[in-house]
Each structure stands twice: as structure tokens, then as C-alpha cells.
Amino acid sequence: MASAEPEHEHREDEEAPAGEDEDTGAQVAPIVKLEEVAVSTGEEDEDAILDLKSKLYRFDKDGNQWKERGAGTVKLLKHKESGKVLLPTMSVQEHAGNDKSCVWHATDFADGELKDELFCIRFASVENCKTFREMFQEVAESQESKEENKDATVVxxxxxxxSVEGKKTEENAGEEAPAATKNEETKTDTDKKGEKPAPST
Incomplete structure (x- = not known):
């Protein structure tokens, strides 16, 4: 019978309701009131024409190896109103040792010192790398042609x-010359009037 008592106690524990949260009626007011803040990404006025996951590497000349700079998404953004794509002046080339990567030279200021660096971007697939390179070159070529057209228009x-100012200057010079001769004639006439006639001898 000694074994029956522990079973009985065990049954009572099962039948007892689990500890329910008791409502104490206390109300807690927040210490700090937070206001909603508008968060701006800087991309609100732009459309992404390219958005791919990638890893960025920097070539360390001292260690003669690639060092990872970061992982994330690479985007090419086109402004909704002007249609411009901000793109640095550089040329992207295929990496000779890896079909999933592209390399380029650029000026870097990430370490607080301005220096020329060799960068590499690696994608998950060969198709993504090819898409990035083609899109980059397409945008760069379109910007070059727009810049050439803009420069030609400015020139x-x-x-x-x-030429218009030159013509105006020539016309004004032609008009001023007869006016100047008229003024000289008028001055000579007034000078003559002011002079006394010479005595006759």
C-alpha cells in the first residue's frame, strides 16, 4: 500500500489547475512616450533597375590577397524624374580567375585615406555577373552619349x-560712327558761331 500513496499524490497534482495568471488590476503607464519617426532611405525618388546579392572584396597589395569588404545587395538606381543613373567613371571587367566575379579600379576613402584600390564583386551565379556587367556598360555608354550631347549643346x-554678340557689336559700331561724325560737325559749327569774324583789312 505504500506504493498507492505516491500515485494518489501524483493524481492530485495533475488535477490541480496549472498556475493561472492572476489579475491584480494594476495598470502600468509607459515611462517614455515614443513618437513615430519617418525613416528615409534616400531611394524614394528612384527606381532600382538592378538589384543583386553580392560580396565585395578589396585587393590587399601587402598581403597579396583578396579581403572581404562586405556582403549585401548591389543596386543601380534610376531617378524617376530626370532619368539619370549615378555611376562613377570606371570600367568593369570580367575577373580572369572566376566567371562569377567582376573587377575594377576605383579611388577608396573607407580607411580615412584616399588611395587607388582594386575591387572585386562576386555574385552567386554566372548569369548574375553577366547581367551586372552588361547593365553597367549599357548605363555607362548611355551616360557618355548624353554627356557628349550636353557638351555639344553647351558649346x-x-x-x-x-556670333550674335559679334554681329551686335559690329552693328553698334556702324551706328556709333555716323553719330560721332554728326557730333563732331555740330561741335565745329558751334565753335564757328562762337568765333568772332576776322577783321577785314
């Missing part, structure tokens, strides 16, 4: 202003 406008 043409400057030449037009110069």
Missing part, C-alpha cells in the same frame, strides 16, 4: 552667343 550655345 553650340556659347558659339551662338558669341
Amino acid at each position: 553650340a550655345d556659347a558659339l551662338e552667343k558669341l
